[in-house]
Amino acid sequence: MIPVxxxxxxxxxxxxxxxxxxxxxxxHLTGLATAATDLAWRYAVERKAFGSPIAGFQAISHTLVDCVAATDTARNLTRRASWLHEHEPRCRPGLSAMALTFAASTPPG
Known part of the structure; x- marks a missing residue:
């Protein structure tokens, strides 16, 4: 019998x-955002418009930098939530939900 x-x-x-x-x-969501941002960055460096890479245009480069910053923040928050959940589960029980929410709202590249 299985104990309940x-x-x-x-x-x-x-x-x-x-x-x-x-x-x-x-x-997982942070990994997906990282991969999407890397792909977008490589594309922006490769793709040329008006004779120069589109990564040089402010609208593109600022958006990519925002994506990198959001992805780094999601990664740090997820790592912290993981460590606290493993080692001190009663310290910040809502941090895992916060990490999930932030990672889900991180814009893909």
Missing amino acids: ASGAQAHELWTSAAGDYRVAVAA
Whole structure:
């Protein structure tokens, strides 16, 4: 027979599993945003318009820099959430949700 948790133990197990899920999805989304930003950056350096790479135009370069900054922030937040969830789960229980939300809203390149 499989033991079934109940009460406080069930709540603690559920909270831990939900945190694991949020951190994992945030890490995947951050990886996707990083790959998309890298692809966009390479394309902007390669593609030429009016005789020069489009990466030199302010509208393109500023947007790409914003994407890099957002991706770096998502990566740092996800790493911090992962570490805290593993080592100090009661310290910041909402950080994994924050990492997931930020990673989901990070603009792709």
